Amino acid sequence: MAIQVLMPKIGLTMKEGKIVEWKKKEGEWVQKGEVLFVFETEKVTFEVEAPESGILAKIIVKADVTVPIGAVVAFLVQKEGEKVEIPMEKSELIHEKKEERPLESRTLKPNKIRATPLARKMAKEHGLGLENILDLSMRGRIRSKDVEAALHKKPPESLPVQRVEAGKLVKFTGMRKIIAQKMLASKIETAQTYMANNIEATRILEARERLIPIIERKVGIRLTINDILMKITASAISLHPIINTRWTPDGILWFDAIHMGMAMALEEGLIVPVIWDIGKKSLSEIAKMRAELVEKGRKGILTPDDIKGSTFTLSSLGMYSLEEFTAIINQPESAILAVGTILDKPVVINKEVVIRPMMKVTLSYDHRVIDGAKAAQFMKTLKELIEDPISSLP
Amino acid sequence: MNGKRVIVIGGGVGGYPAALCASRLGANVTLIEREKIGGVCLNKGCIPTKVLLHSASILREIKRASLFGLNTEKIEIDLHRLLDRKKTIVDRLTGGVTSLLKNKNVKVLKGTASFTDSKSVRIAETGEVLTGDKFILATGSIPATLSIGGSENISLLTSDDLLNMDFFPTSLLIIGGGYIGVELGQFYSRMGVKVSILEMLDRIIPTEDEEISRALEGFLSKEGITIFTQAKIEKITKDGKDKRVIFLTPEGAKEIRTSEVAQTVGRRPHYSGMNVDKIGLKREMGRITVNDRMETNIPHIYAVGDVTGGIMLAHVAMAEGECAARNALGYPSSVSSLAIPRCIFTSPEVASVGLTEKEAIREKGEVQVSCFPFHAVGKASLIEETEGMIKIVAGKKYGEILGFHIIGPHATELISEAVLAIEMEVTVDELAHIIHPHPTLSEGLGEAAMVLSGGALHLP
Numbered sequence: 001m002a003i004q005v006l007m008p009k010i011g012l013t014m015k016e017g018k019i020v021e022w023k024k025k026e027g028e029w030v031q032k033g034e035v036l037f038v039f040e041t042e043k044v045t046f047e048v049e050a051p052e053s054g055i056l057a058k059i060i061v062k063a064d065v066t067v068p069i070g071a072v073v074a075f076l077v078q079k080e081g082e083k084v085e086i087p088m089e090k091s092e093l094i095h096e097k098k099e100e101r102p103l104e105s106r107t108l109k110p111n112k113i114r115a116t117p118l119a120r121k122m123a124k125e126h127g128l129g130l131e132n133i134l135d136l137s138m139r140g141r142i143r144s145k146d147v148e149a150a151l152h153k154k155p156p157e158s159l160p161v162q163r164v165e166a167g168k169l170v171k172f173t174g175m176r177k178i179i180a181q182k183m184l185a186s187k188i189e190t191a192q193t194y195m196a197n198n199i200e201a202t203r204i205l206e207a208r209e210r211l212i213p214i215i216e217r218k219v220g221i222r223l224t225i226n227d228i229l230m231k232i233t234a235s236a237i238s239l240h241p242i243i244n245t246r247w248t249p250d251g252i253l254w255f256d257a258i259h260m261g262m263a264m265a266l267e268e269g270l271i272v273p274v275i276w277d278i279g280k281k282s283l284s285e286i287a288k289m290r291a292e293l294v295e296k297g298r299k300g301i302l303t304p305d306d307i308k309g310s311t312f313t314l315s316s317l318g319m320y321s322l323e324e325f326t327a328i329i330n331q332p333e334s335a336i337l338a339v340g341t342i343l344d345k346p347v348v349i350n351k352e353v354v355i356r357p358m359m360k361v362t363l364s365y366d367h368r369v370i371d372g373a374k375a376a377q378f379m380k381t382l383k384e385l386i387e388d389p390i391s392s393l394p
Numbered sequence: 395m396n397g398k399r400v401i402v403i404g405g406g407v408g409g410y411p412a413a414l415c416a417s418r419l420g421a422n423v424t425l426i427e428r429e430k431i432g433g434v435c436l437n438k439g440c441i442p443t444k445v446l447l448h449s450a451s452i453l454r455e456i457k458r459a460s461l462f463g464l465n466t467e468k469i470e471i472d473l474h475r476l477l478d479r480k481k482t483i484v485d486r487l488t489g490g491v492t493s494l495l496k497n498k499n500v501k502v503l504k505g506t507a508s509f510t511d512s513k514s515v516r517i518a519e520t521g522e523v524l525t526g527d528k529f530i531l532a533t534g535s536i537p538a539t540l541s542i543g544g545s546e547n548i549s550l551l552t553s554d555d556l557l558n559m560d561f562f563p564t565s566l567l568i569i570g571g572g573y574i575g576v577e578l579g580q581f582y583s584r585m586g587v588k589v590s591i592l593e594m595l596d597r598i599i600p601t602e603d604e605e606i607s608r609a610l611e612g613f614l615s616k617e618g619i620t621i622f623t624q625a626k627i628e629k630i631t632k633d634g635k636d637k638r639v640i641f642l643t644p645e646g647a648k649e650i651r652t653s654e655v656a657q658t659v660g661r662r663p664h665y666s667g668m669n670v671d672k673i674g675l676k677r678e679m680g681r682i683t684v685n686d687r688m689e690t691n692i693p694h695i696y697a698v699g700d701v702t703g704g705i706m707l708a709h710v711a712m713a714e715g716e717c718a719a720r721n722a723l724g725y726p727s728s729v730s731s732l733a734i735p736r737c738i739f740t741s742p743e744v745a746s747v748g749l750t751e752k753e754a755i756r757e758k759g760e761v762q763v764s765c766f767p768f769h770a771v772g773k774a775s776l777i778e779e780t781e782g783m784i785k786i787v788a789g790k791k792y793g794e795i796l797g798f799h800i801i802g803p804h805a806t807e808l809i810s811e812a813v814l815a816i817e818m819e820v821t822v823d824e825l826a827h828i829i830h831p832h833p834t835l836s837e838g839l840g841e842a843a844m845v846l847s848g849g850a851l852h853l854p
Contacts, residue, residue, distance in 0.1 A: 002693060006726075070726060072726075116819030117794075117818070117820050117821050117823075117824050118794040118821055119819060121821060144819055
């Protein structure tokens, strides 16, 4: 007897699918479970396996054709030479339920997923969201069998499965979820764009050498290039306050103080502790606070107050010998500075090629708030201050 | 009209819904019926037995009228009037179906069809040959019979005969304690006939939940029906005008002398004389093999109802008939076997849906069970029908309703709520919280659910 192959329903809202490719030709033998065709719905493609072994006797719906769910797309036969009985005209195979209310149109109000009481109880018990369960019975309502299938990741026979590559699934930590949400939101909700500059680091390296013993004596902390960069960046921001703003629905919020976030990598993920009112702090205070926050981060004892309220963030991957990178804006801030490592490079000074320690800094900024020229002005100031740190003193 | 020629063979409760549905879907439909439209259900099954049983239950009400403060005169049973009424009802209903078929332009031919090849049938009586694109076989079933030693020259009655007797015998022995046996047994018993029922298995209505079938056995025995279970017929002999039935029981051989012996040992699929061998139609254990779409091994031939074996109930045949018509005309459909109600029209009535307690334990492991007695339902008291119970078999973890069993007044009407509950995967918690009208018997259903969901209101 000929076996009908149907356009399956994947997910509650699917109404039709487009055949992308037939993996088998008419007349070819196909083993149960082998991929028969690929279809596309809402820009996602799925592979459909043969419901039974047999010969692909007749392809009804060719590639690139879109049909509603439940439409017969092909026939399989189990014996060679077996005749395929095609019930009627091709168009009539496509499920035109004229006198019946079609299953789909009477199913869903937006956001209301229909499920039987048992299915709801089972899903709740297993912490499974109804939106993650496929209505495999195609009856417009999730039933207990559908929940079982979702739990066992083993849909009933003859229904197609999305192929999952071998591997280990590690459940999200809360931190990973938050990072994911924030990063995605930043990419979606802001008009991020980028600007980079090469900056000579000779003088800040010199400054650091001279300041290390002084600050170590004063607060017992070894000064880092990042401490100096944070201080200088704060000075540059104070000259270009547009960098230190926030987009709000009612207008642009200009902050009085600069609260500098410092991006920090922990084993579990990214965290951004904050040095409050950095503009009013001395370099030794900054070094001390930075050291405290890093220590707290390592021990996992950062408090919510330590990691919120930043108005601008500096992210450095210099320790990984990375020349340059771009960072995602740490929303709701308007900009973030990505600092690469310091490398000796040939540069042209007074028409001569000389070797200088160079660093590349990249600004990501929200173009809704900051125009390119404003960003460029900030970057110019930043370069001047880094190349001549003394000028930041006044 | 899509012009597909659909030929439906058999005009019973499988065939006529198939014909109506196919016609509604635009096919050109011919229905061939050998006897009367309506088949066994309307002519010699569901409907006529219920007509008789209704008279029996009115008789019971009149006999106990004094309970309700009503005194009655002597009652007389007018069997001929009763049989007339049965005929009137049957005619009215078959007439209704005939006019439905006419309205839907289904061509009805009287005669016996047999296949000449897989695309055409010949009507024996007229010699007419019809060709079709699709065939739906709904040829039903006939009463099964046992071969019993010594019975060759003795006429044993069938359920068909029991519906058409124009006299009441002094005594009647019924072989087979299934639903047909107990229904007809109770009718004859209430009409004053001394009735015995012999069942081969260890209890009557053996497909029902054990607790329910034991309860029915108790009720029938109390009414005066003698019931033997685990009884194996050995021999039937003539004894003057009477018959002598010898059978084995665990307590040894027994003998009953009775005026009439009837067999109600089930029904078997009927398709003889149809040339199904010639066209290569696949069968298994005497029934035509179909899948859940009612497709046989021959792509354009479908079969529905009793001829496919399985659950031989009218409402199943109806669902299958519609399903076959849909599939035949390209509207994919399948029959859900999940929630099929079963009804026995004795009094008290028996109705059930889903799994028995034993089946549920076998299938699910642990289950929870509640029994709510009708004596705790106010309406049952006021109609003096306090015996019987409502039993729910539910899943241990989620309380999903797996089986629903009722023995008591109007059980066959009450069961519909349970069918909906099982079909929609309702749990005892939802059923316990919906409002049942007061004072009605249906309150018992809610209370039975409450037993498993925080406790019943009207139980100590």
